Amino acid sequence: MSxxxxxxxxxxxxxxxxxxxxxYLDNQSSTRLDPRVLEAMLPYFAEQFGNPHSTSHxxxxxxxxxxxxxxxxxxxxxxxxxxxxxxxxxxxxxNNLAIKGAAHFAxxxxxRGQPRDHIVTLTTEHKCVLESCAQLEREGFAxxxxxxxxxxxxSLDRLAEALGERTLLVSVMAAHNEIGVVQPLAGIGxxxxxxxxxxxxxxxxxxxxxxxxxxAMRIDLLSISGHKVYGxxxxxxxxxxxxxxxxxxxxxxxxxxxxxxxxxTLPTPLCVGIGQAAAIAAAEMTDxxxxxxxxxxxxxxxxxxCVPGLRLNGDLEHRLPGSLNFCFPGIxxxxxxxxxxxxxxxxxxxxxxxxxxxxxxxxxxxxxxxxANSGIRIGLGRFTTSEEVDFxxxxxxxxxxxxxxxxxxxxxGRGPI
Amino acid sequence: xxxxxxxxxxxxxxxxxxxxxxxxxxxRPAAAAAMTAIFTRCGNxxxxxxxxxxxxxxxxxxxxxxxxxxxxxxESVIFVSGGTEANHLALLGSGRDxxxxxxxxxxxxxxxxxxxxxxxxxxxxxxxLEMLDRLLAADPRPALVSVMLANNETGVLQPVAAIAAxxxxxxALLHCDAVQAAGKIAVDVHAIGADLVTLSAHKLxxxxxxxxxxVAGELExxxxxxxxxxxxxxxxxTxxxxxxxxxxxxxxxxxxxxxxxxxxxxxxxxxxxSVVAVAPEAVILGAAATRLSNTAxxxxxxxxxxxxxxALDLDGVMVSAGAACSSGKVGPSHVLEAMGLAPDLVxxxxxxxxxxxxxxxxxxxxxxxxxALYRRCRGSxxxxxxx
Numbered sequence: 001m002s003x004x005x006x007x008x009x010x011x012x013x014x015x016x017x018x019x020x021x022x023x024y025l026d027n028q029s030s031t032r033l034d035p036r037v038l039e040a041m042l043p044y045f046a047e048q049f050g051n052p053h054s055t056s057h058x059x060x061x062x063x064x065x066x067x068x069x070x071x072x073x074x075x076x077x078x079x080x081x082x083x084x085x086x087x088x089x090x091x092x093x094x095n096n097l098a099i100k101g102a103a104h105f106a107x108x109x110x111x112r113g114q115p116r117d118h119i120v121t122l123t124t125e126h127k128c129v130l131e132s133c134a135q136l137e138r139e140g141f142a143x144x145x146x147x148x149x150x151x152x153x154x155s156l157d158r159l160a161e162a163l164g165e166r167t168l169l170v171s172v173m174a175a176h177n178e179i180g181v182v183q184p185l186a187g188i189g190x191x192x193x194x195x196x197x198x199x200x201x202x203x204x205x206x207x208x209x210x211x212x213x214x215x216a217m218r219i220d221l222l223s224i225s226g227h228k229v230y231g232x233x234x235x236x237x238x239x240x241x242x243x244x245x246x247x248x249x250x251x252x253x254x255x256x257x258x259x260x261x262x263x264x265t266l267p268t269p270l271c272v273g274i275g276q277a278a279a280i281a282a283a284e285m286t287d288x289x290x291x292x293x294x295x296x297x298x299x300x301x302x303x304x305x306c307v308p309g310l311r312l313n314g315d316l317e318h319r320l321p322g323s324l325n326f327c328f329p330g331i332x333x334x335x336x337x338x339x340x341x342x343x344x345x346x347x348x349x350x351x352x353x354x355x356x357x358x359x360x361x362x363x364x365x366x367x368x369x370x371x372a373n374s375g376i377r378i379g380l381g382r383f384t385t386s387e388e389v390d391f392x393x394x395x396x397x398x399x400x401x402x403x404x405x406x407x408x409x410x411x412x413g414r415g416p417i
Numbered sequence: 418x419x420x421x422x423x424x425x426x427x428x429x430x431x432x433x434x435x436x437x438x439x440x441x442x443x444x445r446p447a448a449a450a451a452m453t454a455i456f457t458r459c460g461n462x463x464x465x466x467x468x469x470x471x472x473x474x475x476x477x478x479x480x481x482x483x484x485x486x487x488x489x490x491x492e493s494v495i496f497v498s499g500g501t502e503a504n505h506l507a508l509l510g511s512g513r514d515x516x517x518x519x520x521x522x523x524x525x526x527x528x529x530x531x532x533x534x535x536x537x538x539x540x541x542x543x544x545x546l547e548m549l550d551r552l553l554a555a556d557p558r559p560a561l562v563s564v565m566l567a568n569n570e571t572g573v574l575q576p577v578a579a580i581a582a583x584x585x586x587x588x589a590l591l592h593c594d595a596v597q598a599a600g601k602i603a604v605d606v607h608a609i610g611a612d613l614v615t616l617s618a619h620k621l622x623x624x625x626x627x628x629x630x631x632v633a634g635e636l637e638x639x640x641x642x643x644x645x646x647x648x649x650x651x652x653x654x655t656x657x658x659x660x661x662x663x664x665x666x667x668x669x670x671x672x673x674x675x676x677x678x679x680x681x682x683x684x685x686x687x688x689x690x691s692v693v694a695v696a697p698e699a700v701i702l703g704a705a706a707t708r709l710s711n712t713a714x715x716x717x718x719x720x721x722x723x724x725x726x727x728a729l730d731l732d733g734v735m736v737s738a739g740a741a742c743s744s745g746k747v748g749p750s751h752v753l754e755a756m757g758l759a760p761d762l763v764x765x766x767x768x769x770x771x772x773x774x775x776x777x778x779x780x781x782x783x784x785x786x787x788x789a790l791y792r793r794c795r796g797s798x799x800x801x802x803x804x
Contacts, residue, residue, distance in 0.1 A: 033457070038456050046443070054437055056723070056738060059437075096642045129644075131643035232659065234658075253505070264501030264502060264525070267619075268625060269624065270660075
């Protein structure tokens, strides 16, 4: 059966690009599947293809056990009970489920008659959090979008002021997808717990990169993505605290899988994939963070040496090991990206990078529109080598120099104003 | 990267007999090949750099292939995480105040809109068209009708084109859950007249975790998942690239090999004939209706379906007692109840479903185990009566 004639030629064409593909420095938008993850997944695509809900027969039970093993691996990495995990199709769904699910449950079953219809989040959150909140606002919920400090971090004082009697939930991203900053999760969690407010954190970028502990950080809802941590696309997890119990209304109902919180046949191989990704991260995260931080510093100092006026966006200290975001003064990010075909970097979130708007995240840090337009996001990952970093320094510095020269020539050409 | 040799189906140990293809199917080799090509690459289809553009290219190729499976243009295909999500997007996103669903729909339809009005079915499980007409005429609000193309438990096909005509006459939209039908019979969105069609990859040899909602014509949908502008803002979330590529390759292969179901029909018919020959009191449900060629819903009166499934499993024969949904779910099938079958029959029905790789040997294995079980049960009940 080698007859997928319509689909195959296109893939082959892409494969031919192989050698010419740019160095991948966009690990925030997606990561390459770790070969060890693929290895773990393969049997469940092939001979162990049973439906994990078909527990009346052997294939189904084998699949179900693989899913539960994966659940334990993911739970272990965030210090959760496996029963607190709900598999979803990704972090976008997990975020939608956490925010809308908590809000809809609270509206349907108000606790002791006390309405809680207020949600607090940050202006710099991922679109899927902001859009979920916007939808709730249209449904009559109150939403506060707090600004962040110029370094991208939330002020705990400001957050405390925003919490009121009716506040149901606070949603703050663990580590930022564009600027890489890591929020003070334990502080936010303690604050929320003291006020009886649920704390949701979108940890799509943070999971498997930095230590997360739902107990120590008092996180009630935590969103996790597979493909940001060298696992497969199409799978994510929502952690839902059991003690004290966090109640949600499902977004997707039906067969009643995932304790009724998420119906639909679980994709066993993808569950196995995110489980294996978690297991690898658990074993290697600490050493990998050291390696990545070293590469990140090398990139930053190398670029700073060559590019006058280079500015780092977001706090340097509270930052993901592999994540950088720079403004190249006087050069737009799109010009720079076009001038560097050998490396794959981005202007910001992949979800919105096709739009020509300046990054709303950089604008939220107080950057001018021109500066926001010059922001470049660089994401180093597990498969990034120091040679690639050196290549990137040269490519970016070279292009930035050329573009700056052109700009100054063009400026002179225009003559005195 | 090392060639992942194990991502080729077909060499799993043949000590077991898999006859639960309506629950899920093995991955087709073409799908495995397409996915292998994707898994070794990186990139988010929304990224503008070359990795991202290559990923986008793969998604858009796949969109054409999946659309082609149901004779729909690529732009009508919205990729989602599976049939359950697609059904929710259709029923919750259509914006219609009134929803009517057939009584034999999958739980993912029934539970998407719990207050939906139920359209009754006849004893064979076929929607009663006159009732649909009457229900639609009774209330002028714009409605959405949801009727599946083929039932997952019995394989019974619905007269969807006739249902579409009735729906259209009343200004109602039609959603058709074609999860079980697609890949087993030719499906043409325009011929069946549905406005929305649900597809699932893992029921036709693609991977689990991927499905599609096909939207015929210009229909605004309210998204279920909000966020980035993926799928033209109708479904947020990074696309499941490998899953989508696998889905497309499976769709192409399924369409090319659809004639295999003629052979499957002969196997299924032979299986049913043998069952009835062994046990005259056995009942083939929906037998009078037009059915999928691969599905047999067989009642062994007096023997609980769970007992049968467990006994068959011990003999290495894998079938199911109905839909493979919430694990450990016991209780009568709403599908069989809606057909008006006696509780005794409902509780003693198993689903045997074949697929493109099913063989005479599989059928023989089933018949051997089933016959042995039947004789044991009859013997014990005869013994009980005698005592």
